[in-house]
Amino acid sequence: MNHHVRLARRPVGKLTTTDLELVEVPVPEPGPGEVLIRNTWLSIDPSIRIRLAETTPDGYLPPLRPGDELSGLALGRVIESRSPDFAVGDLVSHTLGYREYALVGTRVQTIGGYGAPARIDAGELPPQWFLGPLGSAGLTAYVGLFEILAVAPGDTLWVSSAAGAVGALAAQLAHIRGATVIGSVGSPAKVAFLRDELGIPAFDYRDGALPESLAALAPGGIDAYFDNVGGDHLTAALDALRPAGRIALCGAVSGYDGAAPAGPPNLFTMVSKGLRMRGFRAGSFTHLEEPMRREVAGYLADGRLAYRESVFHGIAEAPAALVALLSGATVGKTLCRLAS
Amino acid sequence: MNHHVRLARRPVGKLTTTDLELVEVPVPEPGPGEVLIRNTWLSIDPSIRIRLAETTPDGYLPPLRPGDELSGLALGRVIESRSPDFAVGDLVSHTLGYREYALVGTRVQTIGGYGAPARIDAGELPPQWFLGPLGSAGLTAYVGLFEILAVAPGDTLWVSSAAGAVGALAAQLAHIRGATVIGSVGSPAKVAFLRDELGIPAFDYRDGALPESLAALAPGGIDAYFDNVGGDHLTAALDALRPAGRIALCGAVSGYDGAAPAGPPNLFTMVSKGLRMRGFRAGSFTHLEEPMRREVAGYLADGRLAYRESVFHGIAEAPAALVALLSGATVGKTLCRLAS
Numbered sequence: 001m002n003h004h005v006r007l008a009r010r011p012v013g014k015l016t017t018t019d020l021e022l023v024e025v026p027v028p029e030p031g032p033g034e035v036l037i038r039n040t041w042l043s044i045d046p047s048i049r050i051r052l053a054e055t056t057p058d059g060y061l062p063p064l065r066p067g068d069e070l071s072g073l074a075l076g077r078v079i080e081s082r083s084p085d086f087a088v089g090d091l092v093s094h095t096l097g098y099r100e101y102a103l104v105g106t107r108v109q110t111i112g113g114y115g116a117p118a119r120i121d122a123g124e125l126p127p128q129w130f131l132g133p134l135g136s137a138g139l140t141a142y143v144g145l146f147e148i149l150a151v152a153p154g155d156t157l158w159v160s161s162a163a164g165a166v167g168a169l170a171a172q173l174a175h176i177r178g179a180t181v182i183g184s185v186g187s188p189a190k191v192a193f194l195r196d197e198l199g200i201p202a203f204d205y206r207d208g209a210l211p212e213s214l215a216a217l218a219p220g221g222i223d224a225y226f227d228n229v230g231g232d233h234l235t236a237a238l239d240a241l242r243p244a245g246r247i248a249l250c251g252a253v254s255g256y257d258g259a260a261p262a263g264p265p266n267l268f269t270m271v272s273k274g275l276r277m278r279g280f281r282a283g284s285f286t287h288l289e290e291p292m293r294r295e296v297a298g299y300l301a302d303g304r305l306a307y308r309e310s311v312f313h314g315i316a317e318a319p320a321a322l323v324a325l326l327s328g329a330t331v332g333k334t335l336c337r338l339a340s
Numbered sequence: 341m342n343h344h345v346r347l348a349r350r351p352v353g354k355l356t357t358t359d360l361e362l363v364e365v366p367v368p369e370p371g372p373g374e375v376l377i378r379n380t381w382l383s384i385d386p387s388i389r390i391r392l393a394e395t396t397p398d399g400y401l402p403p404l405r406p407g408d409e410l411s412g413l414a415l416g417r418v419i420e421s422r423s424p425d426f427a428v429g430d431l432v433s434h435t436l437g438y439r440e441y442a443l444v445g446t447r448v449q450t451i452g453g454y455g456a457p458a459r460i461d462a463g464e465l466p467p468q469w470f471l472g473p474l475g476s477a478g479l480t481a482y483v484g485l486f487e488i489l490a491v492a493p494g495d496t497l498w499v500s501s502a503a504g505a506v507g508a509l510a511a512q513l514a515h516i517r518g519a520t521v522i523g524s525v526g527s528p529a530k531v532a533f534l535r536d537e538l539g540i541p542a543f544d545y546r547d548g549a550l551p552e553s554l555a556a557l558a559p560g561g562i563d564a565y566f567d568n569v570g571g572d573h574l575t576a577a578l579d580a581l582r583p584a585g586r587i588a589l590c591g592a593v594s595g596y597d598g599a600a601p602a603g604p605p606n607l608f609t610m611v612s613k614g615l616r617m618r619g620f621r622a623g624s625f626t627h628l629e630e631p632m633r634r635e636v637a638g639y640l641a642d643g644r645l646a647y648r649e650s651v652f653h654g655i656a657e658a659p660a661a662l663v664a665l666l667s668g669a670t671v672g673k674t675l676c677r678l679a680s
Contacts, residue, residue, distance in 0.1 A: 057606060058579050059613035112612075230608070239398055249610050263603025266397060268570070270589050270619030272452075273399035277617045279610030 002027045003315045004099030005070045011052055013258045015326055019052070020070070020319040033106040035092070035117075036080040042097040043073035043131040044312070044321045044334040045165075047111075049256040061111065072097035073115050073136055075127055077339075091120045093130055100315050100338055113283025114139070125297070132333040133169055133300060133307050134293050139282040140250060141169035142292040145177075147285060148248040148278050149224045153178030156218055158237060161228035161253060162202055163190035165333040170226050171200045172305050173296070179224075182217040184210075184233065186328040193331055197306050210236040221245075229254045231261035238269045249279035257326045308332030342367045343655045344439030345410045351392055353598045355666055359392070360410070360659040373446040375426045375457075377416035382437040383471040384652070384661045384674040385505075387451075388412055389596040401451070412437035413455050413476055415467055417679075431460045433470055440655050440678055453623025454479070465637070472673040473509055473640060473647050474633050479622040480590060481509035482632040485517075487625060488588040488618050489564045493518030496558055498577060501568035501593060502542055503530035503648075505673040510566050511540045512645050513636070519564075522557040524550075524573065526668040533671055537646050550576040561585075569594045571601035578609045589619035597666045648672030 001024050008021040030036045048071075050056055051064045064070065074097030078090040083106075086092060095115040096102035104117050120130045132138065144166075145151045151174050159174070161167040162183025171194070175181045183194045183202035194202035203213040214222075214236055223245050225237035230252025237247060255261055269275065299305035310330035312321035318336045325334045341364050348361040370376045388411075390396055391404045404410065414437030418430040423446075426432060435455040436442035444457050460470045472478065484506075485491045491514050499514070501507040502523025511534070515521045523534045523542040534542035543553040554562075554576055563585050565577035570592025577587060595601050609615065639645035650670035652661035658676045665674040 057608045057612045059583060059609055234607075243399060249607070251611065252608050255608065260605065260608070263605055263607045265600065265603055267574075267589070267603045268397045268592050268595065268600070268619075269399055270617065271591065271621060272397045273619070274621060274624055275619050277610065279608075279613070279615050281611060281614060284614055 001025070002099060002101040005315070005318050007052060007064045007066050007068050007070065009066050010054065011257075015049060015052065015257055015323055017319040017323050020322070022316055022319070027101045028103040030080050030082045030103060031105075033083050035078050035083050035086045035104050037076035037092055037094065037096075037102045037104055038079050038339055039074045039076035039097065039100055039102055040337070040339045041075040041128045041131055042318060042336040042338065043136065044318070044325050044336055045072055045136075046253050046256055046326055047251060048072055048322065049326055070098035071095055071109070071111070073111065073131055074102065075120065075131055076102060086117070086119065091122060091127055093118050093120050093135065098318055110283060112281040114281070114286065115283075128309070128335055128337075129300070129307070131335065132165060132309070133296050133305065136282055137165040137169055137333055138296045139285065139289055139292050140166045141173055142296070143280060143282055143285040143288060144226050144248040144250050145170055145174050147288065148280050149226065149246050151177065151179050151224055155223040156180045156182070156220070157224045157226065158182050158184070158214065158218065158222045158240070159226040159228075160184045160205075160233045161251075162200065163193055163331050164228060166250060167226070167228055168194075168198065168308065168332055169296070169305070172198055173299075175200060176299060176304055182214075182222075184213070190331060193308070197308070205233065211239060214240050224248070226250060227252070231255060235264040235266055238264055238266045238275070241269070241273060241275055243273045245273065245275050247275065247277040249277060253326075310334045312336045314338065341365070342439060342441040345655070345658050347392060347404045347406050347408050347410065349406050350394065355389060355392065355597055355663055357659040357663050360662070362656055362659070367441045368443040370420050370422045370443060371445075373423050375418050375423045375432070375444050376420040377432055377434065377436075377442045377444055378419050378679055379414045379416035379437065379440055379442055380677070380679045381415040381468040381471055382658060382676040382678065383413035383476065384658070384665050384676055385412055385476075386593050386596055386666055387591060388662065389666055410438035411435055411449070411451070413451065413471055414442065415460065415471055416442060426457070426459065431462060431467055433458050433460050433475065438658055450623060452621040454621070454626065455623075468649070468675055468677075469640070469647070471675065472505060472649070473636050473645065476622055477505040477509055477673055478636045479625065479629055479632050480506045481513055482636070483620060483622055483625040483628060484566050484588040484590050485510055485514050487628065488620050489566065489586045491517065491519050491564055495563040496520045496522070496560070497564045497566065498522050498524065498554065498558065498562045498580070499566040499568075500524045500545075500573045501591075502540065503533055503671050504568060506590060507566070507568050508534075508538065508648065508672055509636070509645070512538055513639075515540060516639060516644055522554075522562075524553070530671060533648070537648070545573065551579060554580050564588070566590060567592070571595060575604040575606055578604055578606045578615070581609070581613060581615055583613045585613065585615050587615065587617040589617060593666075650674045652676045654678065
């Protein structure tokens with residue numbers, strides 16, 4: 001039998017595991033052009049929370065309805081193939097996560113342009129890295145830093161949610177490339193992780209006023225802001241940015257799990273200081289996946305880049321993994337391991 | 341005697357003429373390096389309203405205090421010179437408006453980098469054009485369109501406050517360069533001005549819901565938005581922009597004359613649609629003044645560009661001119677004429 005995770009009911013405020021349900025269904029049979037995949041690793045990403053609301057932002061994927069299966073990036077082995085593109089045994093990344101067996105078909109599903117079914121040659125590397133630093137998290141960090149912000153040596157960069165999958169990579173990549181980086185996180189343990197394991201000065205945004213905490217680590221202001229949070233973090237960045245500063249809008253997790261905050265009241269600083277802000281999704285930059293992988297794999301190999309995972313085990317844990325991620329209880333990349 | 345306009349008291353809500361006062365003072369004597377200028381034309385700009393509040397946005401000029409003289413772009417004749425740079429009779433643009441006689445000194449004052457004292461050779465052209473289409477309004481429109489938005493043929497552009505000094509120029513310049521342009525304005529008379537005199541389809545934002553009015557003129561959405569208004573206009577633009585759309589933040593007049601509106605609640609569309617937003621001030625782009633003047637002067641000469649002025653007469657009318665401008669009662673460039 002196959003198990004998958006469905007939306008049981010729309011969450012009211014913060015997501016709880018009772019908003020999701022595990023359903024047992026038969027393992028599907030591949031039709032012509034289709035492959036059956038045994039998922040081995042599920043990527044647990046905060047952005048799925050956007051689709052659990054009544055409506056989604058313009059340009060985003062449609063909302064899920066109660067009864068719909070969740071989807072998300074995943075990695076698995078082909079166990080049956082009726083497609084010329086994939087053979088039994090292939091390791092494949094795709095978007096049909098939150099289930100044990102996935103039927104990947106001729107109609108390609110992506111998440112904002114990312115995650116089209118692709119064979120992965122992991123070699124000696126841990127395969128789940130292709131959901132993390134060598135996959136969507138790596139590409140998101142790389143694009144945000146180097147395509148959107150054009151971070152260069154001499155820049156002072158603030159990365160929010162800096163102990164998360166994307167944030168921890170972005171903070172380190174910018175640091176390796178010569179920028180001065182500061183991070184914000186949501187707990188003292190994460191401050192210690194950033195400072196002691198990654199070598200990045202960080203502050204806990206729950207600990208005092210954001211503008212003062214930021215100013216303590218960046219007394220001269222910042223040149224660039226990598227935003228994973230939105231809300232009061234974005235407001236603080238607009239105030240702290242120096243003239244001609246840049247903002248990359250990657251995510252806005254402060255607004256996912258409950259009421260979305262109002263927009264920043266100080267947006268006029270964009271005029272007064274000549275600021276730039278650009279939103280992006282990794283799926284628009286898949287042509288950069290190869291250069292990103294070369295660079296990031298090199299830093300992982302030579303030990304300059306530290307990579308942390310929070311791993312849950314078994315499909316029954318996937319709802320708890322998502323709830324934990326959204327509540328800030330995980331560090332680094334959050335994954336759910338289903339099989340080896 | 342000299343007369344100048346001072347802030348009498350901080351406006352509460354909308355500016356009224358009683359918040360300003362006209363003061364009679366002696367005509368100043370130029371010291372070494374200084375020139376005495378008889379102002380002939382005052383530029384009346386909405387942005388001075390920002391400085392009448394208790395605080396100003398980070399990066400902006402400081403607030404004026406009650407008793408302080410207003411300042412603003414102006415044009416005048418040198419009547420006494422103790423500077424090697426200017427001779428009696430020179431026509432000079434500078435930033436010491438809102439007064440009849442200005443003492444331009446060695447300490448150069450600018451407004452966001454714009455308006456350093458400069459000799460103007462108006463030739464046969466109306467001199468006040470150098471406060472309008474060949475001056476700050478022209479440069480602001482030109483920079484916003486071609487540097488910030490990179491408007492090109494095929495783009496659908498929305499310009500807000502499109503009957504204003506900057507908006508009417510921006511709408512026409514983009515139209516001449518081959519873009520599809522729609523404008524929004526604040527009265528039926530301004531809709532008629534746009535449509536009948538400038539050939540630009542327009543709607544009255546007070547007439548029905550903004551998203552529907554916009555969709556009626558741009559059913560397929562927009563590629564670029566030239567924002568002079570902020571608030572609900574910016575929110576509507578974020579919803580109407582197509583993927584990879586661009587926003588130029590030029591001004592936010594909806595927030596000047598009273599309480600500033602909250603930021604847009606739908607800023608996450610910047611992520612979902614990969615949008616770019618950039619604020620700017622003309623003073624950072626003075627190197628483009630010459631190419632702007634060549635292009636705009638050509639369009640004015642061959643009649644492709646229509647230019648409308650709302651002219652008030654005499655320094656005593658300057659407060660009323662500013663109040664009229666902020667309340668939306670003027671069309672095109674608002675000026676106060678002091679002398680010929």
